[in-house]
Amino acid sequence: MHRHLARLVTVLAALVALVASPLTSVSPAKAADQWNPPANLVQPLGEVWNHVSTTYPDLYGFRNYGWDQVMANRGSINYCVRWESDAPVSTDLRDRIHAALKKQFGKWTAAMVDNGTGHNAWPYTSVPVNIVGWAVKNRSTLQWTDNSVDIYTGLDEGGAPQCAPDCGRFFHQDGNYSRCPGGAARHYDQSLWLTKGFQGGAGGDWGQRVGQEYFTGALSQENIHIYLHEVGHTFGLDDFYDWTPTGQCCFLMKAGSAAQITEFDKWMYRDFWRHLKSRYGL
Ligand SMILES: [Zn+2]
Numbered sequence: 001m002h003r004h005l006a007r008l009v010t011v012l013a014a015l016v017a018l019v020a021s022p023l024t025s026v027s028p029a030k031a032a033d034q035w036n037p038p039a040n041l042v043q044p045l046g047e048v049w050n051h052v053s054t055t056y057p058d059l060y061g062f063r064n065y066g067w068d069q070v071m072a073n074r075g076s077i078n079y080c081v082r083w084e085s086d087a088p089v090s091t092d093l094r095d096r097i098h099a100a101l102k103k104q105f106g107k108w109t110a111a112m113v114d115n116g117t118g119h120n121a122w123p124y125t126s127v128p129v130n131i132v133g134w135a136v137k138n139r140s141t142l143q144w145t146d147n148s149v150d151i152y153t154g155l156d157e158g159g160a161p162q163c164a165p166d167c168g169r170f171f172h173q174d175g176n177y178s179r180c181p182g183g184a185a186r187h188y189d190q191s192l193w194l195t196k197g198f199q200g201g202a203g204g205d206w207g208q209r210v211g212q213e214y215f216t217g218a219l220s221q222e223n224i225h226i227y228l229h230e231v232g233h234t235f236g237l238d239d240f241y242d243w244t245p246t247g248q249c250c251f252l253m254k255a256g257s258a259a260q261i262t263e264f265d266k267w268m269y270r271d272f273w274r275h276l277k278s279r280y281g282l
Contacts (some may be wrong), residue, residue, distance in 0.1 A: 002168050007281040015117065016270065018252055020200070022159075025237060027276065030132045032122070032280075035120065035274060036159045037267045037270075037271075038161055038267075039178070039263060039269050040247060041263070042043075043245075043246050043247070044245030044246045044247055044248050044264065045245075045267055045268065046222075047245045047246060048245055048268055048271070049262065049271060049275065050069055050175075051160060051238065051243070052238055052272075052277040054235075055238075058109060058149045060276075060279075062205075063120075063154065063173065063269040063279075064169070064173055064205040065169070065205060065234070065236045065272075065276065066178070066205070066231070066235040066236070067235060067236070067273055067276055069169060069190070069205075069255055070124065070127055071280055072169075072175055072189075072228060075123070075124040075126075075127055076127060076128045076129070076130060077105065077127060077128075077129050077130070077186055077189050077190065078129075078130045078131075078132050078172055078187055078188045078189050078190075079101060079129060079130065079131045079132065079168070079187075079189070079190050079192055079193045079207070080131070080132060080133040080135060080150075080152075080168070080188035080190075080191050080192075081092075081097065081131060081133070081134045081135070081164035081191070082134075082135045082160065082161050082162060082192070082193040082194065082195075083134060083135065083136045083141065083142070083161060083196035083212070084137075084160050084161055084193065084194060084198075084212065085141075085194065085195070085196035086137075086138075086141060087095040087141075087209075087216075088141055088142075088145075088177050089136075089141060089142050089143060090143050090144075091133075091143065091144040091146075093216065094134075094142070094144060094149075095110060097215070097216070098131045100215075100218075100219045100224060101129060101131060101192060102128075102131075102271075104223075104224050104227055104228055104231070105127075105129050105152065105231060105260060106126075106127070106129065107219040107223075107261055108227065108228070108231055108232070108235065108261065108269065109124070109126070109127040110126075111261065111265075111266040111269055111270065112124070112269075112270065112273065113125050114124075116143060119270045119273065120270065120273055120274045120277055120282075121275070121277060122273055122277075123281040132149060132150060132182070132185075132187070132188055133149050133150040133151065133163050133164075133167070133186065134149050134150075134151050134152070134163075135151075135152040135153070135154070135162050135163045136151065136152075136153060136161050136163035137153065137155065137161050139151060139153055139154070141181065145150060149185055150164075150167075151182070151201050152164050155255065160195075163188055163191060163279060164181070165253060166179040166180045166181075167181075167182065167186060167187045167188055168187070168188055168191075169187060169188065169189040169190075170205065170206045172187070190206065190207035190208070191206060191207035191208075191209075191266065192207055192208055192215075192227075193208065193209035193210075194209075194210065194211070194212040194215050194216075195209060195210075195212055196210060196211070196212045196213065197211065197212075197213070198210065198211040198212070199211060200226065201226040201227065201230045202230060203229070203230025203231060203232070203234050204233055205232035205234060207229055207231070207234065208230035208231060208233075208234065210226050210227055214226065215227065222260075223259055223260040223261075225252065225258075225259040225260060226261070228243070228252060229253060229255060232252060232253050232265065232269070235269060235278075236272045237253050237268055237269060237272065238253065239253065239254075239259070240253060240254040240255075241255075241256065245264075248264050250262070251265050253265055253268065264278075
């Protein structure tokens with residue numbers, strides 16, 4: 001369940017200018033700053049942000065949170081799957097993995113929208129997830145013949161299948177994918193790393209890693225909760241190994257205490273964006 005955010009040099013790609021009409025009676029800026037969590041969550045949310053502010057080494061300097069990735073793409077996310085297993089993948093299994101990934105990732109991004117309006121000026125009512133590639137050691141492990149995704153058979157330094165670094169956001173935070181064979185359209189922001197025999201999970205700006213058997217065994221579950229927890233880390237959320245916010249016994253980011261995104265998780269997630277959004281002029 002470890003959080004691991006890697007720091008690489010990055011360049012702010014875009015600034016959004018807001019222009020308020022002098023005729024509007026309600027200032028867009030005021031509406032955007034609206035913050036109305038349930039009364040019983042105000043104190044624990046404040047504790048969480050205080051903890052994050054005092055323990056993250058580069059909270060505001062880091063620019064590759066999931067938030068930054070969605071903003072750079074103008075509202076979508078691209079994935080590459082690293083299949084670190086010799087279990088064969090049929091076309092049907094591939095498609096079920098894609099569908100589960102989209103559904104589960106979407107549970108987080110849906111938490112930013114109420115009645116068609118984004119919390120704190122969050123600009124996207126939906127965030128489409130595209131799976132653009134698969135990495136595998138032996139091509140024959142993947143049983144499909146269509147070319148709907150790019151297939152990579154290169155290995156990383158540890159000998160694990162790796163999607164091409166030339167196409168990865170982690171390696172190109174300036175958004176320059178000119179050396180990616182498919183160009184920017186086939187770049188990937190995150191890796192879903194499915195490793196045979198892997199216990200627990202890991203997550204960060206690079207993506208998420210869980211056990212291959214766990215993920216494929218959980219495809220029909222409403223909540224693939226280890227994956228969901230790790231996506232929380234991708235968007236900057238912390239672990240709670242050694243403390244608990246006031247009044248909150250059980251929530252997804254406190255590993256082992258909940259198996260779905262809770263109301264408290266949603267508000268922590270919204271709060272993270274609230275504190276980051278000014279970097280986008282929002
Ligand atoms: Zn964790």
